[in-house]
Amino acid sequence: MQFDDDAQLDTSQVQDRRGIPGGGLTVGGGVIGLLGLLAALLFGVDPGLFGAADRSAAPPVGQATSSAQLASACRTGADANRRQDCRVLAVVNSVQTYWQGEFAARGRSYAPASGVLFTDRVATACGTATSAVGPFYCPGDRRAYFDLGFFDDMGRQLGAQGGPFAEAYVVAHEYGHHVQNLLGTTDKVGGDRQGADSASVKLELQADCYAGVWAHHATTTPQPSTGRPLITRLTDRDIALALDAAGSVGDDRIQQRATGRTTPETWTHGSSAQRQQWFTTGYRTGDMTKCDTFG
Numbered sequence: 001m002q003f004d005d006d007a008q009l010d011t012s013q014v015q016d017r018r019g020i021p022g023g024g025l026t027v028g029g030g031v032i033g034l035l036g037l038l039a040a041l042l043f044g045v046d047p048g049l050f051g052a053a054d055r056s057a058a059p060p061v062g063q064a065t066s067s068a069q070l071a072s073a074c075r076t077g078a079d080a081n082r083r084q085d086c087r088v089l090a091v092v093n094s095v096q097t098y099w100q101g102e103f104a105a106r107g108r109s110y111a112p113a114s115g116v117l118f119t120d121r122v123a124t125a126c127g128t129a130t131s132a133v134g135p136f137y138c139p140g141d142r143r144a145y146f147d148l149g150f151f152d153d154m155g156r157q158l159g160a161q162g163g164p165f166a167e168a169y170v171v172a173h174e175y176g177h178h179v180q181n182l183l184g185t186t187d188k189v190g191g192d193r194q195g196a197d198s199a200s201v202k203l204e205l206q207a208d209c210y211a212g213v214w215a216h217h218a219t220t221t222p223q224p225s226t227g228r229p230l231i232t233r234l235t236d237r238d239i240a241l242a243l244d245a246a247g248s249v250g251d252d253r254i255q256q257r258a259t260g261r262t263t264p265e266t267w268t269h270g271s272s273a274q275r276q277q278w279f280t281t282g283y284r285t286g287d288m289t290k291c292d293t294f295g
Contacts, residue, residue, distance in 0.1 A: 176210030209291035212282025
């Protein structure tokens with residue numbers, strides 16, 4: 001994956017709270033462990049839905065002061081080609097530019113969602129969550145949360161090969177949840193949160209498909225500041241790494257690594273094969289209407 005060196009990044013789309021205490025109760029840690037939590041919570045829409053957040057914490061107000069450091073370090077696509085945090089910011093920019101155009105083409109208005117970088121734990125409108133829950137989107141404040149250490153854990157704990165576009169897949173998946181929230185699809189989950197055919201699984205697979213739709217258009221979506229695509233090149237290897245990442249976070253793969261067995265009745269995100277299938281559907285078609293996992 002290559003970014004346009006001369007592109008200007010929109011740092012207003014990402015808040016940087018790394019190193020700023022989130023407050024409230026920590027989750028999991030040494031008692032349950034990262035892998036066990038991931039089996040139930042990875043890529044969750046709302047950690048509070050599964051009892052993984054402390055809702056006594058107040059939602060954050062304003063923007064963390066360290067965001068100024070991100071704005072200083074991450075100015076251009078060249079910075080995104082060099083630094084992981086700038087790369088996440090650039091992917092957020094690209095994803096949101098695509099969905100803004102897609103919504104407009106369908107006669108709808110896209111409301112941007114802030115990305116939030118944090119370490120250890122973070123306070124959200126969905127409660128206080130730790131980095132153990134993995135990346136997540138909170139419908140209550142319309143923000144997507146990322147602890148960059150998770151991308152290392154994908155390799156160490158889950159066996160993913162990793163790489164820049166594997167990280168981009170994760171970011172695009174979370175923004176797929178934002179799209180679902182704007183369209184009202186998130187409301188379909190209700191209390192149907194576990195099981196291979198649950199609404200929760202269907203929601204997650206659709207977010208994978210939406211990530212693939214963005215990937216299909218990533219190198220042709222012009223940025224407002226330059227009129228050129230922010231992402232200038234994706235290779236077959238990039239797509240293979242995204243598929244590898246999708247496979248590594250399937251419920252069956254995670255459960256097998258954590259417990260040595262699979263229990264489909266407790267699935268919340270879908271199998272490895274399903275996650276790869278739906279990302280591929282979005283990537284090959286580039287059409288969000290082909291992402292009807294609820295049909």
